[in-house]
Amino acid sequence: MLPTIEWKDDAVVMIDQRKLPASEVYVTCTTAAEVAKAIKTMVIRGAPAIGVAAAMGIALGMRRSKATGTKQFTTEFQKLCDMMAATRPTAVNLFWAIECMKKTFAEAAQGGCSVDEIKHRLEREARKIHDDDVQSCRDMGAHGAALVPDDARILTHCNAGALATAGYGTALGVIRAAAEQGKKVAVLADETRPFLQGARLTAWELVKDGIDTTVITDNMAGSMMRLGNVDLVVVGADRIAANGDVANKIGTYVVAVLAREHGIPFYVAAPLSTIDLQTPDGSRIPIEERNDREVTHVGSSRLTPEGAHIRNPAFDVTPAKFVTAIITERGIARPPYSDSLAMLVDGGQLAAGSRQ
Ligand code: MRU
Numbered sequence: 001m002l003p004t005i006e007w008k009d010d011a012v013v014m015i016d017q018r019k020l021p022a023s024e025v026y027v028t029c030t031t032a033a034e035v036a037k038a039i040k041t042m043v044i045r046g047a048p049a050i051g052v053a054a055a056m057g058i059a060l061g062m063r064r065s066k067a068t069g070t071k072q073f074t075t076e077f078q079k080l081c082d083m084m085a086a087t088r089p090t091a092v093n094l095f096w097a098i099e100c101m102k103k104t105f106a107e108a109a110q111g112g113c114s115v116d117e118i119k120h121r122l123e124r125e126a127r128k129i130h131d132d133d134v135q136s137c138r139d140m141g142a143h144g145a146a147l148v149p150d151d152a153r154i155l156t157h158c159n160a161g162a163l164a165t166a167g168y169g170t171a172l173g174v175i176r177a178a179a180e181q182g183k184k185v186a187v188l189a190d191e192t193r194p195f196l197q198g199a200r201l202t203a204w205e206l207v208k209d210g211i212d213t214t215v216i217t218d219n220m221a222g223s224m225m226r227l228g229n230v231d232l233v234v235v236g237a238d239r240i241a242a243n244g245d246v247a248n249k250i251g252t253y254v255v256a257v258l259a260r261e262h263g264i265p266f267y268v269a270a271p272l273s274t275i276d277l278q279t280p281d282g283s284r285i286p287i288e289e290r291n292d293r294e295v296t297h298v299g300s301s302r303l304t305p306e307g308a309h310i311r312n313p314a315f316d317v318t319p320a321k322f323v324t325a326i327i328t329e330r331g332i333a334r335p336p337y338s339d340s341l342a343m344l345v346d347g348g349q350l351a352a353g354s355r356q
Contacts, residue, residue, distance in 0.1 A: 004049055004163050005056065005130070010063075012056045014044045017163055021204040032061025032080045039087040039094075042195065046164020047238045047274055048137075051093030052130050054084040058101045059126040063119050073115050077105055089286040090247055090315045092239040092276040097129055130166045136271040137168035139329035141177030144234070144269050147325070147332070148178035148185065152231045155188040155221060158249035159201035160236025160269065170269040171234040172205060174327060179211055186212040188230060192249060193218055194294040194312065218251050225262040233259045234327075237270040244320030244337025245282025250313055256322035265324040272328055275341055282317035290314045 005014040012029045018041070019025050027043050029035045035057025038044050044053045061080045067073040081098050088094060104125040108118045148154065154175055158164075161172035168176065179185050187206055192198035199215050206213040216224060224230055233255055239247040246252070246268050259266040279285055292310040296302055304310065326333040326341070333340035 004166060005044060005053055007056070007127070012053070012060050014038060014053065015163070016043050017045055017201060018042055020163075020200055029057070029060070031064065032057045032083065035060060036083050036087050039084070045197070046159060046161075047091035047093040047236065048133050048165040048170070048271060049163065050088060050091050051097035051273060052126075052133055052166045054087070054094050055097040055101055055126040055129045057084055058098070059119075059123040062122050065115070065119070067115060070109060070115065070118075073118065074105075074109065088288055090238045090288045091274075092279075093271075093273045096273045100129060101125060133166035133271065133273075134168055136273075136329035137165050137170060137173040138177075140170055140269050140271065140327050141168065141173035141180075143329070143332055144174030144267065144327040145177035145181055145183070147232070147265070147267060147327070148174065148183060149231065150183045151185075152178070152183065153186050153188065153229055155190065155224065155230045155233045155255065156202060157190040157198060157218075157221075157233075157235050157252050157255050158192045159197035159205070161202055161205045163201050163205060164236060169205070170236045170271065170327075171267075172202065174234050174267070174269050175206075175211065176209065179209070187214070188221075188224060189213055189215050190218050190221055190251065190255070191215055192251060195314075197249065218254075221255055222258045225258055225264060230259075230262070230264055232265045232267065234267040234269055237268050237274050237326075238315055239279065239285050240268070240270060240275045240326065240341065241279045241281045241285060242277045242338055242341065243281045244323055244326065244333075244335065244341060245285070246318045246320070246323060246326075247282060247285045247287070247315045248318065250316050253316040253318045253322075256318040260322050266318075266322055267325050267327055268318075268323055269327040272330065272345055275328070275345055277342060277345055282319065285315075285317060287316070288314040 016025045058080050108121045161169035189198040189202040237246045237248045256266045290312045295312050296304045
């Protein structure tokens with residue numbers, strides 16, 4: 001499995017996703033600040049992977065702490081949590097992972113644990129978040145593969161693969177699981193302007209796995225659907241509001257509307273850590289605006305004239321009405337999502353027909 005992020009001796013090591021597919025190089029982070037910078041600058045990206053990285057960064061930072069008393073140690077911990085929370089605003093997995101670390105810290109501190117014991121527990125929690133994420137992806141894959149017919153032509157947007165998680169992937173996990181079951185699958189990967197996660201990362205992962213992959217530019221998706229070349233769409237998510245509205249990579253909304261127009265199922269695969277029941281609908285999801293340079297340049301070449309205004313929202317919101325089903329590690333949620341998502345998060349059973 002791809003080593004998206006892992007502990008190595010006294011450091012957190014991640015594959016540099018900015019450099020793929022041209023070169024496979026690794027970034028070694030020895031401080032929490034280096035991990036935060038890696039998240040911000042997209043060395044590591046993808047909602048679940050961002051959460052995992054933040055947890056590992058906090059554990060790493062606290063391991064390095066020289067504090068002897070719990071007061072100083074607590075202040076340092078809070079600072080690291082704030083630093084991680086300021087990296088990227090949209091993926092709720094980041095805030096979910098920070099909350100997990102805070103809960104671990106609070107339980108250990110209230111239980112009278114020593115500073116060393118708290119360090120140990122934080123690291124254990126970060127490792128658990130990592131390992132659980134891989135397991136969730138595999139479970140999501142098992143549920144989602146049932147929705148993939150044999151000989152399916154599947155369109156995906158951005159990269160919701162092993163690189164975007166601790167391993168295996170969400171949307172690509174569904175595709176992988178279908179392929180592992182012996183189904184014939186062919187993937188159309190949207191290139192995903194401006195950061196090109198689809199062309200660079202999704203294509204790299206799938207080609208490595210021997211899965212039939214065709215890269216298209218984003219503006220080809222509608223035509224491919226109209227020509228009958230797409231049987232289903234599956235994408236990941238950065239945050240799913242309580243009503244089922246889905247924030248994901250910019251361009252996802254266009255794909256969802258096109259899929260509806262052409263009668264093609266539009267599936268979202270995401271772990272429960274991506275579901276944000278505190279956010280009632282998509283209008284409340286913060287959308288990250290990234291640097292103009294991602295739009296104005298490819299590498300060192302300028303594409304746009306000086307003086308043109310630039311917009312670079314990194315995500316959009318797809319209204320729940322366009323989402324055929326949401327695939328999670330606990331089962332498949334169907335509309336109305338305000339009921340089915342709440343049930344899944346609670347660990348409850350869905351009504352017959354909602355869960356598959
Ligand atoms: O800006 P990115 O590359 O972090 O955006 C990633 C996406 O939008 C993914 O589709 C999403 O995080 C799901 S990853 C399993």
